[in-house]
Amino acid sequence: GLIPLMSPTVYEISRRYNIQGMQHLIDELQYPDATLAQCFLTGFNLVGYLQETGIHRSKLSPATENPYRCHHADNKRLVGSIRRRAMKATPEQLADLQECYDKSLQEVTEGWAEGPFSFNDLCERFPNGFWAMRRNAHRRYPDAPVRPVDDARRSGHNKATHCSESISCENADFGCRMAAIFHSMLGPTMMHIGTDDLTKAFRQLPCSEPHFNVVAQWDPKAKLVRFFVLRGLPFGCVSSVLHFNRLPAFICTVMRCYFGVCVTNFYDDYCIAEPASTAASAQWCLRRVHEILGFLLDPSKHMKAAVMNPFLGVVTDFSQVLHGVVIFRIKNDRRQKLLRALQALLDSRKCTPASASSMRGKLYFTAGTCFGRIGVPALQAFTNRQYSSATRLTPALTAAILFFIALLTDPPPKVTQFIRSTRKVLLVWSDAMLQDGVGRLGFVVHDPSDDLTLYSSYLVPQWMLLMFAHPLHCIGQLEIMAALMVYITLDSYDPDMVRDRDIIHFVDNTSAIMGLYKGYSPSPDSCRLIQIFHLLMARMNFRVWWEWVASKANISDLPSRDDYDLLIRWAATWVAPEWMTAETYNSSFKVWLVRTLKRDQPGSPASPSAHRQRMSGGARRIARASGRSALAAMPPVTGGPSAS
Numbered sequence: 001g002l003i004p005l006m007s008p009t010v011y012e013i014s015r016r017y018n019i020q021g022m023q024h025l026i027d028e029l030q031y032p033d034a035t036l037a038q039c040f041l042t043g044f045n046l047v048g049y050l051q052e053t054g055i056h057r058s059k060l061s062p063a064t065e066n067p068y069r070c071h072h073a074d075n076k077r078l079v080g081s082i083r084r085r086a087m088k089a090t091p092e093q094l095a096d097l098q099e100c101y102d103k104s105l106q107e108v109t110e111g112w113a114e115g116p117f118s119f120n121d122l123c124e125r126f127p128n129g130f131w132a133m134r135r136n137a138h139r140r141y142p143d144a145p146v147r148p149v150d151d152a153r154r155s156g157h158n159k160a161t162h163c164s165e166s167i168s169c170e171n172a173d174f175g176c177r178m179a180a181i182f183h184s185m186l187g188p189t190m191m192h193i194g195t196d197d198l199t200k201a202f203r204q205l206p207c208s209e210p211h212f213n214v215v216a217q218w219d220p221k222a223k224l225v226r227f228f229v230l231r232g233l234p235f236g237c238v239s240s241v242l243h244f245n246r247l248p249a250f251i252c253t254v255m256r257c258y259f260g261v262c263v264t265n266f267y268d269d270y271c272i273a274e275p276a277s278t279a280a281s282a283q284w285c286l287r288r289v290h291e292i293l294g295f296l297l298d299p300s301k302h303m304k305a306a307v308m309n310p311f312l313g314v315v316t317d318f319s320q321v322l323h324g325v326v327i328f329r330i331k332n333d334r335r336q337k338l339l340r341a342l343q344a345l346l347d348s349r350k351c352t353p354a355s356a357s358s359m360r361g362k363l364y365f366t367a368g369t370c371f372g373r374i375g376v377p378a379l380q381a382f383t384n385r386q387y388s389s390a391t392r393l394t395p396a397l398t399a400a401i402l403f404f405i406a407l408l409t410d411p412p413p414k415v416t417q418f419i420r421s422t423r424k425v426l427l428v429w430s431d432a433m434l435q436d437g438v439g440r441l442g443f444v445v446h447d448p449s450d451d452l453t454l455y456s457s458y459l460v461p462q463w464m465l466l467m468f469a470h471p472l473h474c475i476g477q478l479e480i481m482a483a484l485m486v487y488i489t490l491d492s493y494d495p496d497m498v499r500d501r502d503i504i505h506f507v508d509n510t511s512a513i514m515g516l517y518k519g520y521s522p523s524p525d526s527c528r529l530i531q532i533f534h535l536l537m538a539r540m541n542f543r544v545w546w547e548w549v550a551s552k553a554n555i556s557d558l559p560s561r562d563d564y565d566l567l568i569r570w571a572a573t574w575v576a577p578e579w580m581t582a583e584t585y586n587s588s589f590k591v592w593l594v595r596t597l598k599r600d601q602p603g604s605p606a607s608p609s610a611h612r613q614r615m616s617g618g619a620r621r622i623a624r625a626s627g628r629s630a631l632a633a634m635p636p637v638t639g640g641p642s643a644s
Contacts, residue, residue: 043208194305324419373519442559
């Protein structure tokens with residue numbers, strides 16, 4: 001009874017779907033996206049106003065172009081542009097164009113598209129006009145198969161789309177979060193993880209505007225521009241992303257509410273992470289729901305639930321989950337593809353803005369999951385290239401590429417412990433002062449585990465100030481430097497104090513907090529310090545919660561201004577500050593990375609000076625009562641307080 005409501009192009013896609021069943025589930029769940037099933041009857045619009053669904057986060061992106069104007073001249077220019085580019089193509093590029101054209105023909109055979117058509121054929125089919133996009137042959141990696149990508153940005157389709165929402169994506173930490181939840185409810189529980197993938201992704205959603213859903217590409221054999229009319233949504237439109245993610249979001253809600261399945265999605269990828277006893281049945285339920293509703297899963301991409309499986313290019317390993325540990329490592333073929341792509345950039349000595357954008361996205365996603373934020377500052381060179389018109393490699397880009405090649409050549413796994421540590425949280429305060437061209441850093445550390453309070457102060461050398469672009473206005477960099485100095489000093493004093501530790505770090509400068517938290521700053525001076533901090537954090541495996549504190553409440557303001565009286569009365573222990581030499585500071589990120597990969601092993605002995613300086617809790621209480629510090633028994637340290 002619903003078939004008469006469908007247009008011919010929509011019918012070819014939606015005829016297999018159980019739209020009535022979908023609407024019944026929406027009604028029963030009172031699902032916010034109430035018009036989802038209706039869109040499978042009428043099709044999803046490609047341009048114009050995209051309706052609010054209530055399932056995505058709000059973000060307004062207004063249209064800047066009218067989609068309903070005449071596009072005849074645009075189509076003519078597109079044909080000429082495709083022809084001129086094809087005539088100048090190299091043999092390798094022509095081979096890519098042929099592979100891309102063959103894949104378009106394959107889509108026609110499989111029922112996802114119609115064609116090929118000539119320009120005049122489409123003028124007869126759409127007498128009121130049509131609007132075509134260029135179809136490009138794209139390789140995600142140098143040796144990857146060609147992937148047809150429709151350029152909706154250059155054609156103007158994306159500019160003619162009004163969006164009031166934006167999607168929020170899942171990440172590869174999903175399995176670890178599920179393990180933590182089940183451990184909190186059931187105690188030590190063996191976990192399995194499995195994945196599934198929707199076939200053809202965007203193509204499973206019908207388009208309501210076939211005259212806007214036209215792609216143009218070069219036919220190398222006939223040496224003509226050919227057109228195809230897509231029945232499903234194209235890959236390259238902003239609207240396709242928002243519309244498509246409505247479907248897996250709905251499926252995940254059905255699975256959670258009706259079957260209690262712990263499932264999530266990243267675009268067309270589903271991931272299930274559950275106890276070993278239920279994971280297989282959860283995957284079976286996911287497949288059956290898709291079969292009942294009529295949506296297609298790709299059998300070749302089904303990953304049976306197991307102790308170890310990849311999700312989003314990152315392998316989640318549950319082999320140590322009974323001990324509260326989940327291990328992440330980059331999928332080997334993903335790592336090899338990234339290495340080949342980076343090496344190709346080095347060999348060609350070129351990096352176009354498009355290549356920089358693509359590489360930046362891949363590296364951020366993969367490295368961010370497995371290595372935290374240690375690679376974020378190195379991405380600054382790719383970001384700068386993405387928004388420029390240059391193509392030749394710069395020294396900064398070359399250094400960034402070499403850094404990531406070193407990072408990906410033999411990467412250590414990321415070990416995540418989801419059981420709350422029994423050690424008490426370490427409390428840290430840091431501060432910096434800059435006055436008349438003189439900088440001083442200070443910090444205070446309190447370890448509640450053994451009632452130990454440490455403090456230190458450091459006069460910033462002139463060579464360090466001259467490293468900054470604005471030596472007289474670098475308080476932001478000095479605040480980051482003060483935070484970094486804490487962990488460099490403690491690494492020398494007693495590494496076990498911070499290794500595998502949860503830390504609350506108080507800073508009175510919000511820009512420094514945000515830079516250290518995000519792992520990035522637009523300032524190159526800050527970016528370098530932040531990079532070193534995250535490399536050190538990765539090596540010692542500590543976790544920091546950044547907290548702002550008012551300057552007048554920041555106890556580390558005292559040592560940063562060479563004032564130690566209160567800390568001495570508290571019987572705090574002076575620690576000699578540690579900082580880098582100029583040669584060490586100026587080392588390339590690749591050199592820093594090599595040091596980071598040589599991670600400290602837990603239980604390594606602290607320095608002899610550390611054992612000598614540490615006092616028992618009783619000794620410190622006696623010292624406080626007498627109003628004297630442990631400094632009385634210590635030789636004076638240059639730059640610190642005197643013992644008298």
